[in-house]
Amino acid sequence: MNEFDPTDDLLARSAPRTTTVTPELREELTRMAVASESEQRRTGTRRRVAIGAGALAVALFAGAGAAAATGVAGWGPWAQDADAVYVYALPGGDACELRITFDDAATGQVAREILSDVDLGSVIDVDGVIAVLRAMPSSGGDEFGNTFDTGFGTEFYPSVDEEYAQAVGIAASQYLGERLTERGVAGGGQDMTWASNCATEFDGGR
Amino acid sequence: MAADARSQRITEELAANAPDLLAYFERRVARDDAADLLAEVMLTVWRRADQLPGDPVRARMWLFVTARNVLANAERSERRRWRLANRLRMMLPGSSGAPAASDPGEGAEVRDAIAHLAPELAELVRLVHWDGLTLAEAAEVMEIPASTARGRYQRAKQELREALAADYASR
Numbered sequence: 454m455n456e457f458d459p460t461d462d463l464l465a466r467s468a469p470r471t472t473t474v475t476p477e478l479r480e481e482l483t484r485m486a487v488a489s490e491s492e493q494r495r496t497g498t499r500r501r502v503a504i505g506a507g508a509l510a511v512a513l514f515a516g517a518g519a520a521a522a523t524g525v526a527g528w529g530p531w532a533q534d535a536d537a538v539y540v541y542a543l544p545g546g547d548a549c550e551l552r553i554t555f556d557d558a559a560t561g562q563v564a565r566e567i568l569s570d571v572d573l574g575s576v577i578d579v580d581g582v583i584a585v586l587r588a589m590p591s592s593g594g595d596e597f598g599n600t601f602d603t604g605f606g607t608e609f610y611p612s613v614d615e616e617y618a619q620a621v622g623i624a625a626s627q628y629l630g631e632r633l634t635e636r637g638v639a640g641g642g643q644d645m646t647w648a649s650n651c652a653t654e655f656d657g658g659r
Numbered sequence: 660m661a662a663d664a665r666s667q668r669i670t671e672e673l674a675a676n677a678p679d680l681l682a683y684f685e686r687r688v689a690r691d692d693a694a695d696l697l698a699e700v701m702l703t704v705w706r707r708a709d710q711l712p713g714d715p716v717r718a719r720m721w722l723f724v725t726a727r728n729v730l731a732n733a734e735r736s737e738r739r740r741w742r743l744a745n746r747l748r749m750m751l752p753g754s755s756g757a758p759a760a761s762d763p764g765e766g767a768e769v770r771d772a773i774a775h776l777a778p779e780l781a782e783l784v785r786l787v788h789w790d791g792l793t794l795a796e797a798a799e800v801m802e803i804p805a806s807t808a809r810g811r812y813q814r815a816k817q818e819l820r821e822a823l824a825a826d827y828a829s830r
Contacts, residue, residue, distance in 0.1 A: 460820050464788035467766030467773070471682040472690070472751050479678065481747050482697075486673035489701035490666060492743045 491591055491603050536561035537568050543614040556644040560633065567632045577624040579617070586620060669708055672715070673701055676722050679790070681747075683726055686789050690751040692733075698744035699729050723792075723800040727782075772822040780815035783808060 472478065535552035542548055555561035587605035603609035611619060633643050680700060684693035703725055704711065712718045773781050779801070786797035798808035 458816070460816060460823065461788070463766070463769050463823065464773075464784060464819070467769035468789040469686045469770070471685040474678045478747075478750060481750055482677035482681065483674040485698065485701060485743055485747060486670050486677060489673065489698070489743055490670065490705050492741075493702045493705040 536564045544617050545614045547614065549618060557642055560638050560642050563633060563636055563638055564629060567629065567636075577621075577628045579620045579624050582620040582624045582627075583616060586616060586623075665708065669704060669711060672711065672718050672722065673704060676719055677701075680722060680726050683723065683790055684730065685751075686785065687730060688733075691748045694744040694748040694751060695741050696726070696729055696733060697747070698741035699733070700726050701743065702741070703729060720796060720799045723790075723796075724802065727800055769819075769823065772819050775822065776815055776818055780811055780818070783811050784815050784819070787812070 532552040532554060535554050537553045538550065540548060540550050553564070555564055589604065591602070591604040591610075610616070630643055633639070677697065681693060681697050684696045687693075688696065700722065704722065707725075710721070712721050773784055776784065782801065783794075783797055786792045786800055787794060792800065794808055794812055795805050798805045801808065803811075
């Protein structure tokens with residue numbers, strides 16, 4: 454790229470305009486960098502959330518064609534033939550549906566086999582996970598370097614419904630992870646994409 | 660490394676590279692989506708903190724690889740709105756509407772020519788000419804050998820020259 458090439462100039466000038474980095478914008482980006490640590494702890498792991506359960510669970514569908522059980526409207530292509538579809542109720546009464554698709558199709562098949570003869574409500578401990586979440590120290594920060602408590606009992610802690618959904622996902626993903634590991638599927642082989650549709654949409658906070 | 664020191668280092672790397680990562684997304688998707696994708700990168704980095712390279716240059720490339728993967732994943736899954744990005748979303752001009760990359764005006768025909776390249780060629784050109792990476796860095800971000808990147812880059816440039824020449828000749 455040492456010789457002058459007029460195409461280089463055209464290409465450089467074709468770059469779409471981006472937002473000017475003002476001191477205010479830089480401050481906000483720094484705030485996000487700081488806050489993202491506690492936010493990650495609060496929101497849990499996107500690729501590890503799965504399957505709901507507990508006394509409020511109303512149905513479990515797993516296996517081929519599972520997505521057809523609850524309809525496919527509103528879901529992206531990845532979820533049209535999900536490895537697991539699970540419908541459950543939040544403590545507040547609203548229904549939620551979670552769908553899980555493993556990145557690796559072979560893992561997805563193993564997960565379908567695991568879920569085909571398991572009553573998740575009887576094998577996962579949602580209340581136990583909630584207890585852990587409430588006991589877990591959590592702090593946040595702002596752009597001025599201040600830190601503050603974001604754990605249970607503060608205004609930053611998730612609502613009861615969100616806490617429940619989060620705990621269901623964690624408990625179930627732990628269960629699935631353990632079963633997959635037992636079957637020789639470990640590490641990145643357990644990566645999954647999940648999403649939840651609820652009657653009430655969470656905004657990530659209260 | 661102590662937990663506090665590790666957290667501080669990750670925060671510093673994120674803050675230092677956030678403007679370039681935001682620009683990376685702004686050049687490829689609508690600005691409000693760019694804010695959320697940046698938030699997702701930050702959350703992903705904390706989740707995979709043990710993989711962050713110790714060398715700042717390598718760490719920067721790793722962040723771009725993460726950004727590229729987040730973008731690819733977003734294209735095949737639900738677009739998520741993160742509370743973490745709420746303020747940033749409001750700070751970006753023209754937050755709703757078409758991607759910046761589809762704006763008319765200067766360079767529109769060049770952007771169109773790039774978009775008509777094979778995806779792996781187009782992204783290589785964007786990384787080099789829009790994001791300012793060297794060819795070696797772009798190869799690292801795309802996780803391909805440098806020699807492969809050189810070959811692809813030459814092919815992309817040739818195809819662009821031909822496309823743009825034809826475009827100007829037809830006016």
